[in-house]
């Protein structure tokens with residue numbers, strides 16, 4: 314494959330470490346999301362004992378959706394892209410095996426969605442995480458919001474989303490957006506294994522059904538509306554005001570360097 318993600322399985326405990334590797338910022342485009350779906354399908358087929366999701370960068374976990382997929386969208390490409398995002402979320406949020414994110418860098422927007430879709434989050438210091446969509450003039454879809462409400466309270470979700478708040482590591486811990494802080498990646502990975510080890514004596518089927526009872530309704534809500542949402546999102550993204558906002562934001566990202 315093209316290796317936008319690296320998968321390594323520990324033979325002793327059966328845990329898979331999935332390392333996102335699309336430099337420089339692991340932004341989520343069609344090719345990345347398609348490969349991610351394939352990785353999740355394989356783990357499920359192989360009855361994985363657990364997955365750790367992390368990044369090959371030491372600065373960015375994931376910068377979220379690739380803004381270039383939304384800027385001047387080609388309808389067919391955009392539809393395939395949005396469909397792959399829906400599919401990736403359904404597979405990750407609903408994964409039968411236990412999942413944990415080792416957030417070893419910034420994790421805005423779609424990056425935060427990936428982390429929240431896991432069951433547990435361990436984050437390194439000096440980074441930020443959150444759904445900052447409103448800051449870009451775009452709107453986090455209902456299923457992004459449901460995923461945050463599955464993690465923190467409805468009240469804290471409202472406060473965070475209306476302002477597009479990015480939380481610093483300590484702030485994220487305080488509100489429950491992450492579960493543990495780690496001093497470095499090696500430490501974080503061993504904390505992640507400790508989390509996955511909690512399920513050693515738990516029958517996988519009982520675990521999986523319980524997770525479905527907790528998360529299934531959110532997934533069904535999207536499932537029954539998938540095609541409609543793809544079309545609605547394309548219409549929203551194609552609006553001149555949104556396009557101007559994205560253009561401005563892209564320029565801001567570039568200028569930041571000079």
Ligand code: CO8
Pocket residue numbers: 337338340372373375376377378379380381419421422423424445446449451452453454546549550563566567569570
């Ligand atoms: N998409 C595309 N390119 C990006 C993205 C992105 N999301 N983020 C960064 N890049 C590019 C930069 O433009 C830059 O490009 P170049 O090298 O050509 O100048 C390169 O990646 C490196 O970026 P930085 O120099 O900024 O790297 P830093 O390490 O200094 O910073 C950050 C990393 C903190 C991740 C920073 O890049 C950043 O804040 N990025 C933007 C993150 C963001 O706001 N993402 C939101 C995406 S929208 C989303 O995920 C949900 C959309 C909801 C649906 C809406 C439907 C209507």
